[in-house]
Amino acid sequence: MSASLGRAAAALLRWGRGASGGVLPGAGVRAASSGAGGGGQAEQLDAMVKKDKVVVFLKGTPEQPQCGFSNAVVQILRLHGVRDYAAYNVLDDPELRQGIKDYSNWPTIPQVFLNGEFVGGCDILLQMHQNGDLVEELKKLGIRSALLDEKTDQDSK
């Protein structure tokens, strides 16, 4: 399942040359497309990171990550029950791979954006997950972390 789905999602993720509209690959994670349009590289990336509340740039896809650090980002989002987020696979597009590093002034992948703002990579997201900051940041975006619901369940038993 995941290989063909990954390719389909990757085709839609073709940066700067993508088809419009999105496809739901199954788990509610949108295969985000950047859409056609003019403007420079920075403007396009700016639009991409602002279009969705949670945007991540990964090596691989959420269904099939190809890097342990990218996978860690996917797993953290899954733990928090964040199902609707834009995921861009940099392995499919060398221009995107370099472009996002220039845009964020950050040398590595994965990269996480919340509400259009660059938050950091895997280490920072993990730190935010461990110290409770991620729950708070998601709350600000109107996303209720699944971990809050788990806690509530435990409290009421």
Added chain:
Amino acid sequence: MLSAPLGRRLAPMATRACVSRAGAAGPAAAGSVEATIRAKLEQALSPEVLELRNESGGHAVPPGSETHFRVAVVSARFEGLSPLQRHRLVHEALAEELAGPVHALAIQARTPAQWRENPQLDTSPPCLGGSKKTRGTP
């Protein structure tokens, strides 16, 4: 907790994840990238503690590579800085290496007080194979 199960899987991954690529050359002197990273971080951040680990052996790169590192930097310079700001300081110090041989850098940037609460270098998640199409670029 996320890191514990990942940490347990790391050891077996280290032996099976290392894929040799024919024709790839290693660094000129063993450990030279590691030595450079250490020197630059010491100069830039005057750390109280600097723990650096070459994790390349756990990834799909040739033996002897110096491409994947994990570093714990403990410095008073980090006081009052957000995690993002701290990481950017580390990146600045290692700009050349990150534009060059270093493909991945896991960073723990702590103040001395934070380090005393938890004085250890974490482990990285296991490699999932990386890029199959491109090579050499982070």
